[in-house]
Amino acid sequence: MQNLILLFVRHGGLILFILLESLCMYLVVQYNQKQNSIYFSSTNVLSGTLHNQYDDFVQYLYLANVADSLANENAKLYEQLDDAKFNRSIWRDTLRADTLEPQYIFQSATVINNSINKYHNHITIDRGKNHGIRPSMGVINDDGIVGIVKSTSGNYSLVMSVLHNQTRISAAIKRNNYFGSLVWKGSDPKHVNLNDVPKHADLIIGDTIQTSSYSAVFPKGIMIGKIDTFWIEPGSNFYSIDVKLSNNLSNLRYVYVVENIMKGEQLELEEEVQDE
Amino acid sequence: MNSTIFKNIVRFVLLVLVQVLVFSRINIGGDNFNYAQVFIYPIFIMLLPIRTLHTVSILLGFLLGFTIDIFYNSLGVHASACVFMAFIRPYVLSALEPRGGYNVNLSPTKSHFGFPWFAIYSGILLFAHLFFYFSVEAFTFYYFWEIMLRTILSFFISAFFVIMYQYLFDPRE
Incomplete structure (x- = not known):
């Protein structure tokens, strides 16, 4: 407590200056239309940028999972290729319904x-x-x-x-x-x-x-x-x-x-x- | 002591009245060239006695600016500039300290320290005040050169009135 008082005695001007300037800025933003809109658009830009950066970073952390799931999906897609399937069609029958069946598994x-x-x-x-x-x-x-x-x-x-x-x-x-x-x-x-x-x-x-x-x-x-x-x-x-x-x-x-x-x-x- | 406080109170009231009733209505250059404004109320902070506590002068600066803001309908803008000016005043005073030091009971006026000293002292404070004021008013440094232009033009015309005040009233406290 004593230190706090000492601090204020020594740097009272600076502390008061910061406090009052903060109060002034609050008043400026709160009660002035123009400064208010500038304040909010600037903070929007700032927070938007921050959120973007954060998202990029988090996405980077999940990249390994994403790559894994993509690889699994690719494996499934490979199985869909005609070349990966066995053709069971029989030509004496004109009906050729669903004659490809899986031959290769990825x-x-x-x-x-x-x-x-x-x-x-x-x-x-x-x-x-x-x-x-x-x-x-x-x-x-x-x-x-x-x-x-x-x-x-x-x-x-x-x-x-x-x-x-x-x-x-x-x-x-x-x-x-x-x-x-x-x-x-x-x-x-x-x-x-x-x-x-x-x-x-x-x-x-x-x-x-x-x-x-x-x-x-x-x-x-x-x-x-x-x-x-x-x-x-x-x-x-x-x-x-x-x-x-x-x-x-x-x-x-x-x-x-x-x-x-x-x-x-x-x-x-x-x-x-x-x-x- | 009491007369000093009394004189400062009177000065406070008069400067606010003159600023609000006269200078706020003066629009130099018309509507299309709204770059020069006259600010005379910073004189109050400039002329506070040298012994005034830093915190007290900052609080008085806030009070002055807030009062002006009420009439200008721009809450916080003048107040922040006045607080800034009151904050830097002791540093300007110590930078301009004469060889023998100050007599702390005096006010920094032309009659005590001479015209050149007062011109430099009031010029630094006025310029800082105006630059801070126009920056807060624009609230962005995107228009830096416009802020600079307003500051410089307003500075010359305001400085003229600040010096005139010294010659007209020749204040000693």
Whole structure:
């Protein structure tokens, strides 16, 4: 209390000045039409700006949730694609009601570890056995293919990246459906090679390469990349094609795991042939 | 002592009356050029005795401005300017302190300290008062140069009357 009195004795003028100026400003705003409207429009601008900034900040905090829900929604949308469905239409019947049924199921996942600079590049994702992930499922993202699941644990899966020199993916040229198999030579993380395309195929630089319909792993029509250069080795009957990947594997974040629920049936049938 | 208080009360009443009845009706430049106004009532704060307590002069400034505001129908605008002026008065006085110091019983008038000293003293206070007044009146610095123009034009014409007051009445307290 004594200190308070001392403070007032020493700085009484300043304190009184601030008090009376506050009172004056209150009177000015309260009883003068012009100053009142200026005051309220200015404070509106100020509070509006503040609220905007606050909203932006809060939205930033929720960004992770938003991204997750968007990724799940994308997975559902992928399932709606015709290429992700099995066509049950039977041509002897002219009725073709609801003959597409789900063949590929998509599940979103987040990349938690990734490498691109080795011979055997792997990606770790945060979905595993508990989420229904099993080896040899495909992994894609919005820009193209990413790899194939190699092994799983309870909550994580190890994905063999496209940039793994044992990965083989069946790929086709979109324009004319000639197909080959995609391999990586282990040097440039931006380029892969497409082999086994027959010499008589007609190629143009810039042709789109996508997954073929023969793969049991990926649905048809997932983007892989574009033809950069192509040549024929002397004495070979097949093209060597250099494909520039459409997605950037060095900054993966959200991916989708693709499950072909009819794969078992297809492989079983194909194994019968191999056994012969 | 008592005569000082009495004289200040009379000065207060007279300055308010002159300001409200005469100068508030003078509209220099007509309706389209409303830039120069005459403010004579700040003389009251300028001429308070030097020994007046800081808090007391601020309170008197508020009272004066509030009274003027009632007649100008602009509650708070003159009062804030007067409070500001009363607040800075001791700092201006100490900045202009003569070599021998002040005789604190005196009022800062022309007859005690001479014309040049009084001109500087009243000029600083008047300019501060007017600038504060026009800023609060506009209530935004968006029209800064307009505020400046009003302040300068009003300053010259008001300063003329403030000095005239000294010559006409030659106040000593």
